[in-house]
Every structure is written in structure tokens, then in C-alpha cells.
Amino acid sequence: MVTQQDISAHYTHGKLTAAIRSGIESLGKTTDSVTIDDLAPVDEFHIGGRQASEHFLDQLYLTPEKHILDVGCGLGGPARFVASRYRCRVDGIDLTPEYVETGQEICKWVGLADRISLHLGSALSMPFADGTFDGAYMLHVGMNIEDKAGLCLEVGRVLRPGSLFGIYDVMKTGDGELTFPVPWATTPESSAVARPEQYRSALEAAGFAVITEHTRRDFALQFFEQLRARTMAAGGPPPLGLHVLMGRNTPDKVQNMTQNITNGRIAPVELIARKS
Numbered sequence: 001m002v003t004q005q006d007i008s009a010h011y012t013h014g015k016l017t018a019a020i021r022s023g024i025e026s027l028g029k030t031t032d033s034v035t036i037d038d039l040a041p042v043d044e045f046h047i048g049g050r051q052a053s054e055h056f057l058d059q060l061y062l063t064p065e066k067h068i069l070d071v072g073c074g075l076g077g078p079a080r081f082v083a084s085r086y087r088c089r090v091d092g093i094d095l096t097p098e099y100v101e102t103g104q105e106i107c108k109w110v111g112l113a114d115r116i117s118l119h120l121g122s123a124l125s126m127p128f129a130d131g132t133f134d135g136a137y138m139l140h141v142g143m144n145i146e147d148k149a150g151l152c153l154e155v156g157r158v159l160r161p162g163s164l165f166g167i168y169d170v171m172k173t174g175d176g177e178l179t180f181p182v183p184w185a186t187t188p189e190s191s192a193v194a195r196p197e198q199y200r201s202a203l204e205a206a207g208f209a210v211i212t213e214h215t216r217r218d219f220a221l222q223f224f225e226q227l228r229a230r231t232m233a234a235g236g237p238p239p240l241g242l243h244v245l246m247g248r249n250t251p252d253k254v255q256n257m258t259q260n261i262t263n264g265r266i267a268p269v270e271l272i273a274r275k276s
Contacts, residue, residue, distance in 0.1 A: 002190045004122055007144050008096045010186065011074075011245070017102045019244050026239035031109040036080050039106065042240040043077025045183075046140040046168065047220045047257075047268045053078055056168045057137065059212065059272050062086035066134040069093075071123045071155060072141030075245075076103030076116060083115040091133070092118045093126055124150050128158045135159070137166040140268075143184040146192040148199060152206035159275045165208060167271040171196050173215065174264035179256040183246055196269050208273035217267035224258045 013019065020042060024034050036043065040050040048055075057078070062068065064087035070079045073092025076099075083090050094100050100120045107113040121127055123138075124147060136155050145151050155165055170184070172195045178188065185191035200210050230238075237243045243250040260266050 002146075004095050006190060010184075010190065011096045012098050013245065013247070014098070016075075016098050016245075017105055020102065020106070020240065023240035023244060034109055036077075036084055036110055036112075039077065039080075039110070039240065041238060042242065042244050043075055043080065043106075044139075045074050045077065045242060045245055047170070048216070048223045050081070051223075052168065052216070052219070052268070053081055053139070056139070056166060056270055057082060057086075059270070060135055060137060060164050060166050062088050062135065064088060067091070067132065069128070069133040069136035069155070069158060071136055071138035071151075072144075073103065073118055074099050076107060076118050078137070078139055079103075079116050079118070080107065080110060080112050083112050084110075088115070090116045091128070092116070093121050093123060094118065095120075095122060124154055126154055126158055130157055131160045132158050133160065133163065135163050135165070137168070139168045140170060140184065142167065142169040142171075142199070143191060143193050148194055148202040149205060152199075152202040152208065156206040156208060156275055161275055163275045165203075165273050165275065167199060167269075167273075169199070169269060169271075170266050171199065171269040172265065173217070173267045173269070176263060176265045178260050178265055181249060181253050182257050182260070183242075183253050193266060196271065199269075199271055203271070203273045207276045209276060210271055210273045212270070212272040214270040215267050216270065217261060217264075220261050220268050221258070224254065224261075227254070 068088045070092035073094045079090040079092045100118045103118045
């Protein structure tokens with residue numbers, strides 16, 4: 001059985017803050033001058049990057065007075081986008097110490113540490129009081145959480161009634177075994193990909209009503225084609241990009257992800273649900 005420590009180890013880089021600093025310097029910037037837009041290629045660790053975040057998060061009707069939860073926040077890229085674009089206060093939680101530490105440092109670089117708090121911990125047992133938040137979201141997180149029912153119950157616990165919970169995850173959309181490695185897992189044993197109907201069941205059992213569902217397969221394939229074209233045109237990856245997080249086997253992970261989507265086995269799916 002895959003443990004939370006195994007998941008954290010999968011994402012641990014070892015020298016992540018230094019690697020991102022180096023990428024910033026290659027852009028001709030410093031930690032004092034870098035912006036969240038400069039950081040987006042490495043900050044938005046999900047299919048579609050910043051473009052996907054905008055499409056997804058706009059559906060949550062975020063406004064400045066709201067206190068928002070980022071489930072599985074990683075480096076905190078979406079949290080920084082939410083705090084900057086929508087002026088919300090954001091708390092994030094993630095299993096990987098290096099991601100949380102690096103994310104907190106980046107928040108200082110871009111002047112958002114007063115609006116964002118990143119916490120080390122599990123989405124299945126969060127250190128927040130009941131009804132703390134006005135909304136929640138997660139981007140490409142559920143593929144590492146087998147207990148979807150427990151996840152939805154815990155998110156529901158910390159949300160106020162009427163709050164929206166947005167999920168943007170890679171989900172199973174067809175038959176056939178996935179080809180590994182992929183960005184969230186090296187082997188099938190460490191992957192918890194589920195079908196949209198399994199998410200719906202977990203959400204409904206936790207007191208949510210699903211109000212929208214979008215499968216973004218075509219968008220994903222276009223994104224990977226554009227990524228491939230840019231990388232080839234530039235003769236390699238940019239100074240800041242997802243390769244910084246995924247390591248030397250990034251091409252294998254991206255190729256397998258693309259092939260799995262092309263074959264109809266998986267696709268990124270958006271679910272927006274409201275707590276009753």
C-alpha cells in the first residue's frame with residue numbers, strides 16, 4: 001500500500017528552491033523582480049498551466065472578502081494566482097515539506113506572504129476548524145488520494161454551507177491500463193486515478209451537489225502539442241518549466257500522459273460542487 005510518505009518522496013526534488021532561483025536568474029530576473037507570471041511555467045503543475053487555472057477558478061466566483069482553501073497546494077502557484085487575481089486570502093495544505101517550504105519562500109519573493117499561508121499536512125486530516133473557509137479547490141491532487149470519500153468529507157467539514165468546491169483532476173474516462181510513469185506516479189500501485197462518477201458519489205455522500213462537469217480532453221492534447229512545439233523551436237525546455245519539478249524523465253512522463261489521453265483512457269475533468 002502506498003503511504004503518504006511515498007507520495008511526498010515522489011515529489012521531493014532535494015534542491016528545489018535553488019533550482020527555481022537558477023531559473024529566475026536565467027530569465028535575467030532576481031527574486032526581488034520576479035512576478036507570478038514569470039513563475040507560472042513552473043508554478044502551475046497541472047495540465048494547461050495558467051490557462052487552465054483561469055478557466056477553472058473563474059467558475060468559483062472568488063471575491064476579495066473570501067477565505068479560500070487550496071487542497072494539495074504544492075508550491076502554491078494557484079494560491080498565488082488566486083491571491084493576486086481575486087485578492088482572496090488563501091490557506092494551502094500539502095504533504096511534501098520541500099514544496100511547502102519553497103512555496104512559502106516564493107510567496108515572500110512576490111509580496112504575497114501576508115495573504116497566503118501554506119501548511120504541511122494531509123488533505124484527509126486538516127488542521128482547520130469546522131466551517132473555516134468560503135470555498136475550496138484542488139488541481140491534479142486526487143490522483144494521489146485513494147480515499148475520495150474521506151477527502152470530500154474532510155473538505156466539506158472545513159467549508160461553510162453554500163461554499164463551492166472545485167476539482168480539476170486527471171480522471172479515468174475509458175478502459176485499458178495506463179502507461180507509466182506519469183507526472184503523479186511512477187507505477188500503477190502509486191496511482192489513484194478514478195472515474196468522474198466516483199468523484200460524484202463521494203461528493204454527494206459528503207453533502208455536496210455537483211453543479212457542473214467539463215471534460216477537457218481536447219484542451220489537454222492541444223496544450224501538450226503546443227508544449228512540444230515550443231520546446232523543439234527553442235532547442236530545449238525553458239529556464240522555468242515543469243521539467244524542474246519532474247526531473248530527468250520529464251519527456252517520458254509527458255509522452256505517456258499524452259498517449260494515455262489520446263487513447264481515451266484518461267482526461268482532465270473539472271467538477272464544481274456546492275456544499276448543501
